[in-house]
Amino acid sequence: MILFFSALFITIAIHAQNTIQGTITDTGKAQLSLANIIIYEVGNKEAITGVVSNEEGSYKFKSIKDGKYIIEVSVLGFETKKSDEFQLARANFKVDFTLKEETQNLDKVVVKVSCPIIFCSAHDDYLFEAFNTNGIAYILKPYSADDFSKALEKYQSLFKQSRYSSDLNNKTLKALKIALQEEQAHYKKRFVIKRPKGIQLLNTSEISMIEASGDFCIAVDQEGKRHPISQTIGSITEQLPPKKFFRINRSEMVHMDFIEEIESYFKNRLLISIKGCTKKVMTSSSTTSDFRKWLE
Structure with missing residues (x-):
């Protein structure tokens, strides 16, 4: 019996999960939503997982195993910031970030203006x-x-x-x-894709469709290559030109220039063939009418 409980305790300890959470703010203490938070294990350039901060600037990682980690935070208009290395061992860990706005060093120019x-x-x-x-x-x-x-x-x-x-x-x-x-009318022209060996620039004009995958999205180009983007589909939708991109359902968005074929489907839905995609995608019954208008 003693051996049994000892074994049970060891098993529980091995499978204990850690939680990492915190808040993202700017230098004025304003909370930053839609920040991309990525966690890396020290010595490994491949990201383990990532989340997006909510409207209150908060984020949370769940079920992170014991180990040594670094967290990287980035958001449009602010400098990217990395945490110091930290050891995680069966605990609730808190890491807050304060981000500075990006600045450009310009030569000083004096302009005389006489109007209000x-x-x-x-x-x-x-x-x-x-x-x-x-x-x-x-x-x-x-x-x-x-x-x-x-x-x-x-x-x-x-x-x-x-x-x-x-x-x-x-x-x-x-x-x-x-x-x-x-x-x-300022829309995103490209995404920065992080790879193990560096970064890659993916032009929005080359994206044939985008599909949601948890807190991340996968962009598929015209050649069928898949590129991870550490943003939610809602955030991406706001950054892309609505004349070119249409969100056909809760988790998929298509690029007009790469639509090859459209078929009628039951319950007022449409099947769409996209260049570079092996599977067809489908409009929801609630978006079909707006999608037809968008095509015109």
Whole structure:
């Protein structure tokens, strides 16, 4: 009996699982969602698994065996960061990350501006400097329609007492509208795919379809090669041009340029043959109508 319980205890200890969790924030303590968190075993360049942070910036790895690990975190617009090596041994481990925004070193350029300026930024670092120049409003991200409305009302109010012509006012409004449209229409052109021997750039124009696989996705190119992307399909959908890519169901997205054949199927669904894919994919009954319109 003693031997039996000893053996049972050893078995439980061997199969004990570890949990790793934490929070991703920026330097201003704002929580970062949709961050890609990947875990590596020390000495192995191949990722063990990965997760995506939720709306509160939290992440969690479950069922990680004992060992020595490194965690890498990346998110669009921020510098990629790696943890120090840490030893995991049957415990709940916590690793938080604070990410810095990516910066570009540019030569200083002095521009003299004589017209009123509405500043739009993600930081308040230049607030004082803005109002030492010709700034009349300072709008912080995330922008809202109300923010721009108030700023333009202020401009128009000052304009009535100024020397600026109405032609300048119209030009300013038109330029602002174009700038906002360009920002909204900025879609991803390529994905960075991590490989054991380095990285690979996968152009979105070469992707024939994308399928969800847990917290990751698999992109299939026109030659049938499969490429892992450490993002959810929801996140990827927002980054791709809707005129080219359509999410036909909860877990699959297709590229219009690689659709070879479409067949009718039962319950108002469609079977789609995609270049580079050995299997056909199917629309859901709820997306079929919108898919037909998208094709037009």
